[in-house]
Amino acid sequence: MPLFPTALTRDAGLAALSAFLGGPGADYAAARNTDRGRGAQPTTSALSPYLRRRLLTEAEVVEAALHAFGDEGAEKFVSEVFWRTYFKGHLETHPDAWTGTRTGRDAALARLAEEPRLRRIHEQAIAGETGIDGFDSWVVQLTEEGWLHNHTRMWFASIWIFTLRLPWELGADLFMRHLIDGDPASNTLSWRWVAGLHTRGKNYVARRDNIRRYTAEGFDPDGLDEDAEPLDEAKPPREVPLPKADTPPAGDVALLLHLDDLHPESLDLGAARVSRIGGLLAHPEGASEKVRAADESAMRDGLARAEAHFGCPAGPVSEGWAGDLPVVTAWATVGPSAEALPGDCLRLRRDWDERAWPLSTRGYSRLRGGIPKILRG
Numbered sequence: 001m002p003l004f005p006t007a008l009t010r011d012a013g014l015a016a017l018s019a020f021l022g023g024p025g026a027d028y029a030a031a032r033n034t035d036r037g038r039g040a041q042p043t044t045s046a047l048s049p050y051l052r053r054r055l056l057t058e059a060e061v062v063e064a065a066l067h068a069f070g071d072e073g074a075e076k077f078v079s080e081v082f083w084r085t086y087f088k089g090h091l092e093t094h095p096d097a098w099t100g101t102r103t104g105r106d107a108a109l110a111r112l113a114e115e116p117r118l119r120r121i122h123e124q125a126i127a128g129e130t131g132i133d134g135f136d137s138w139v140v141q142l143t144e145e146g147w148l149h150n151h152t153r154m155w156f157a158s159i160w161i162f163t164l165r166l167p168w169e170l171g172a173d174l175f176m177r178h179l180i181d182g183d184p185a186s187n188t189l190s191w192r193w194v195a196g197l198h199t200r201g202k203n204y205v206a207r208r209d210n211i212r213r214y215t216a217e218g219f220d221p222d223g224l225d226e227d228a229e230p231l232d233e234a235k236p237p238r239e240v241p242l243p244k245a246d247t248p249p250a251g252d253v254a255l256l257l258h259l260d261d262l263h264p265e266s267l268d269l270g271a272a273r274v275s276r277i278g279g280l281l282a283h284p285e286g287a288s289e290k291v292r293a294a295d296e297s298a299m300r301d302g303l304a305r306a307e308a309h310f311g312c313p314a315g316p317v318s319e320g321w322a323g324d325l326p327v328v329t330a331w332a333t334v335g336p337s338a339e340a341l342p343g344d345c346l347r348l349r350r351d352w353d354e355r356a357w358p359l360s361t362r363g364y365s366r367l368r369g370g371i372p373k374i375l376r377g
């Protein structure tokens with residue numbers, strides 16, 4: 001059975017959440033590092049495609065886990081959800097990490113055109129023909145299914161960077177085009193983390209023993225570079241102040257939905273009254289058919305729910321869709337949706353992000369320390 005339904009909807013997300021709470025959630029902390037392989041029930045929640053588009057909000061998923069398992073039982077899962085929040089806050093204050101990845105990808109593509117050896121290794125990697133046990137199956141899973149387990153993503157990125165010696169930006173781009181949960185912040189910063197650029201000087205090295213132990217198939221890759229040094233860069237992304245959010249105006253507004261936030265029912269709109277709704281679809285560059293279909297079904301679902309909730313027409317944005325009304329929208333984090341938003345719309349931030357992002361400018365530990373206070377708030 002496929003891991004995700006054909007249509008990515010909030011109802012499907014709620015069903016997946018309840019299956020997780022009634023199943024693998026109870027054993028999450030102990031089992032989460034194991035990749036059971038394609039076709040098997042995952043050890044983790046597989047909620048990221050829904051969280052990435054906010055068909056489910058981080059707040060409700062965390063609340064449900066705390067309710068089901070208590071503070072201690074849910075601790076690991078809650079901490080993982082906050083990794084997502086952390087990466088988003090970090091990218092907001094280090095947007096060069098996103099733009100730099102694209103520049104790096106373009107430079108790497110130019111190198112492929114000029115360096116036949118690099119081109120050959122890259123072609124073997126994306127065709128799943130490297131001969132590296134595990135890696136070749138994961139490439140096929142990534143392109144066919146749009147999904148990889150977290151531990152596998154770590155091994156994959158590490159082998160790509162340190163054994164195959166391929167430019168990391170090409171790997172990050174491959175993930176963004178194929179992962180159904182492809183997320184500018186989590187993906188870019190995780191690749192940087194594996195490379196040793198996010199926590200500077202500390203890279204993640206994939207080890208044969210670890211892969212054998214944590215894969216149900218018992219993949220046993222020979223010849224990995226297990227002594228690799230971290231990558232370095234001349235100019236790390238500079239830190240910029242967290243951009244300020246807007247406040248909603250009173251009176252009639254047009255609400256713009258985008259792929260970073262498709263739960264308008266829980267957005268705090270103050271005294272604004274929604275009288276038109278438009279949906280803006282901005283797929284990642286080069287997104288696969290699967291990713292585009294997931295985005296489209298999620299947007300359809302968001303628009304249908306918004307129409308029912310606010311009692312006014314909703315549809316894809318078109319010329320003049322908002323009339324003369326002020327346009328309000330949920331905050332779009334650095335990435336394709338933020339780049340496609342009209343310049344004059346009012347951007348509202350959820351409390352969750354407002355409380356967490358100021359703690360996300362450096363390492364994760366500061367945010368982790370703030371989790372109890374954020375949850376009390």
Ligand SMILES: Cc1cc2nc3c(=O)[nH]c(=O)nc-3n(C[C@H](O)[C@H](O)[C@H](O)COP(=O)(O)OP(=O)(O)OC[C@H]3O[C@@H](n4cnc5c(N)ncnc54)[C@H](O)[C@@H]3O)c2cc1C
Binds near residue numbers: 032042052149182194
């Ligand atoms: C190289 C690499 C690339 C990645 N690219 C993406 C990406 O494009 N989109 C994406 O959502 N995640 C990405 N991740 C993070 C992580 O792998 C996925 O969020 C996780 O595998 C999703 O599976 P799950 O929903 O079953 O997670 P669970 O383990 O059930 O965790 C619950 C939720 O917490 C969040 N989460 C869990 N682990 C992480 C993590 N390490 N970093 C950030 N958030 C996390 C996710 O929203 C997830 O749905 C990447 C990790 C690596 C190492």
